[in-house]
Amino acid sequence: MQVRHKVWPFKWTITGLPWLSGPGIALAVLLVCFPFMLVDVPPLIDIPGHMGAAAIEAAGPNSPLGKYFAWRWVFTLNIGDGVLMKLIGARFGILAAGWWSTVLATALYAGGCLATIRMLNARGGHGAGWALIYVFSFPLLTGFLNYILATGISLTSFAIAVWLEKQPRKRAALLIAVQPIAMLCHAIGGLLLPLLIGANAVGREIDLLPQGWWRPSRFRASLAAHDWRAAAKRLAVLLWPLATTVLVIVLWKLFSPPPARSFNHWRWDEKEWYLILTLRDQSMILDAATTIACYALILFGWVIGGRWKWQQFLPGFLVLAEFVAIPSDINGSNFVDVRLLPVACMLLLGLQDWSRAGPRTAKVVAYTGMILLGLRLVITGASFADYAQDYRKQLVALQHVEPGSRVLAFVEHSCLEESWRNTRRDHLASLASIYRQAWVNDNWAVPGLHLLVPRFRPGRNFTADPSEFVWSERCAGGRLRSVDVALKYAPIERVDYVWLIDTGLPKRPDPRLQLVWQDGRSMLFAVRPLRIPNWQPRDF
Template identity: 75%
Template sequence: MQTRDKDWLFALRTMWERAGALPWLSGPGIALGVLFVCMPFFLVEVPPLIDVPGHMGAAAIEAAGPGNPLEKYFSWKWVFTLNIGGGVLMKVLGAQFGILAAGWWSTVLATGLFAGGCLASIRMLNARGGHGAAWALMFVFSFPLLTGFLNYILATGLSLSAFAASVWLEKQPKKRAAMLMVAQPVAMLCHAIGGLLLFLMVGGNAVGREIDRLPKGWWRPSMWRTVRDETDWMAVGRRLLVLCWPLIATVVTIVLWKFFSPEPVRSLNRWRWDQKAWYLILTLRDQSLLLDAATTISCFALVLLGWLLGARWKWQQALPGLLVFMLFVAIPSDINGSAFVDVRLFPVAMMLALGLQDWSGAKDNRARMVAYVGMALLAVRLVVTGSSFADYAEDYRKQLSALHHVEPGSRVLAFVEHSCLEESWRNTRRDHLASLASLYRQAWVNDNWAVPGLHMVIPRFRPGRNFTADPSEFVWSRKCQGGRLRSVDSALRYAPIERVDYVWLIDTGLPRRPDPRLQLVWQEGRSLLFAVRPLGFPTWQPKDF
């Protein structure tokens, strides 16, 4: 019986080798990998990613037709900007299935494209040595996705998929060029930084291939004359031209954006070096400090010390990830009102580094050990993620029950306690939950993104100078940065309460000083909903939590 099992395993292994790819990088293997990564979303109705409720609220504003109360409070203006992928996708899906389903499907499709593009790129560049594929997939549920940067995830997924397709079509240069000429503007329109990755990966792969063609030891000064004399630089230039000339589409898209987009908000481009350093550690922050720290350390060790176990890189495999990492280091953290521009790039750099690390030359038992440990760790993380999604779904249900007490078309001033690392490793992901008031109750809420030149939402109702749009909804616990940040009491002290119908406090706890204009109509733990009433009505009597 054992002999038969060994014969069967040997035959299966031989079949995989003849197919030219590891089993998890075959077509069915990639499909299963994408399915497993997307499974946590089947446990929820609203994806529990920080920004996704905000995207859904914005989609409700865009879809508001004549007679919808939202028309009184907001207008929507489509503009030519490199940040509209999620909005367009939600509009297309929402017209058929409704905004709630569109938000869910948009998130799942973006996530699937992100994971599938990652695996496809590994398949095309490292089919026999991609034992780190499972390690790379751990960075799907990393900071950009868990924050809900839907436009960026969609653009990055498109870029990774187009990158894999460009390698696959190299023997058909006309089809490859046509594909790249279409894919680059589409990815750039989804999100500028995510679309720019396609340019970097294709260019890095082409240049890396030419470096691999150079004689061994070309980097030594003693070899430079030999390299110069023996290399046909005209042939190198022709090959690079064939592979890279379609990348001009990225340049053309940026030029058109500069000419035809509205003037962006004026803000300084800032480099936050402390933020870059912190997100080397925080990019996998999720539910468990112990699990996330162990995963991060293991991934770093595999990238930096994998050569001790026999892993290698060719320049063709290493340069795409290296260029993405260099962009992460060099790019500003804030650009024209958009924050966290740089730290979104680090997970992609790690994906490419782990997935394109070539284990084909290592001993079989070591390479298999790396693959199986990665799969086991990925499975544990997906189980933890799925369990957390179920918990978030229940919490969202409890928090959103407040909207049963809100009259349709009302004005809701929301304050939500923003999670901070000093208080908890686990993020509550309630930051933009208030935006769902626009979806479920067609209500005005001060939670929308409304940066001119970057977002399409234009507030019409402005109750106060600093209480119109994001980030006016954020307050912080007294534990965050020693209580120096705005608390719910200081926010209420200056809030234009007399100009709204409700004040919704999400996970803030009770204000220290009661306001006689506020009448409690709902309470769930530390969250409260107050109706605004003229003076003389009974004051609120909340339970003490």
């Protein structure tokens, strides 16, 4: 029997699946966001960097940050986190802005996934638990906040657009208003919205073709019997609002500053690796087993009754095709393609229709996915608590830093040769800009892509990300830059402190460095001033 639910902010008509009811979706989103309740700083690799940049943007005229950095708002398709943190931070502070921005983006990502499943696969969405596994995957765990925010907006808006199809004016108004917002948050995440809208519309038209139209013996007759004019009219009504995305791209090309790196690069080995690594988190065994199970369900689910209509299959398939086709690096932005793989898997799993499978099979699929999701969320929550403790331990170093100082930071970058579990300390040094109003060499500053402009440049290649990265000898056979090599060429005489995060003690002590704090493999050194008569250091 069909059940009618009333759910804020509008009425949904559908479903007997409790996890796709309004309360079910709300509960699932809360559970997915629960690990963030255990932390002050979300332990996602890039989030401290986003928070440090927000502190620089919010710095007042008397802040020392003003002499170290400038902030220039420009028209670029990568400013979602900057705007959101500015709005929240003005009222609640930068730490709260970083936390709330991450939680809101995650909630939109998970909620948009479930809302999409509800609108396109209400009776057969038994794979919803499997789909939600891909919320805590490579893009979110890396802290690609702009992308997650844009993707969450795209998925949520797509679901609402499907619901509004019988009200074309409201639907068009929604799409015209939302597309620029999603695109300004992040270009690739924003482009998902027109891609999903188009895939859904074309897939529905294919489903309306006579049954068996694809068979050679019936192909011509089936196509001749189809009302192509009506199909073209339906597509025009559904797709014309997507011209807004084209307009945004044109305006971006006209008014955005030219990129510093105008090259595109395909990394085919990276695409292959991330078929395995996209669910990398805490346990290699669990992550590998989950990945194999998810791919098996996508590829072989039809054996036990899983099906797709074209309307359900094309959205995920076209996102997967985009993952294969687009470059890995675009104009200074890296990992552009592999961010799409989790969304493709999420859609293929969630929109796989199990309504025609046996009831017992469908229940097994549903509850297996939920159990696996629950297990991974428990492990994620426990890891968040561990990361929070580690962050607090590392940040004790900042208690020994004078406000307004210049801190040259080096952090040991995680690699697979050393550990499956990522330390997520890569951009921890950026928090010095929040807690000590200090300069640090950890910020993103690619012209045409980022809004931050360094004013203080202590030395070539030691001004912004990735100058903070060093590697252990076990990474790439010792061929990558070690902490000793980094210190050898670092402009130590032009900074006040050197902060080594999990690098271990350098093999070659530098007489200019005086140890002021140490905890395990992390330490903070004060720089002793050079005793040269009549010489003053120049900062600018």
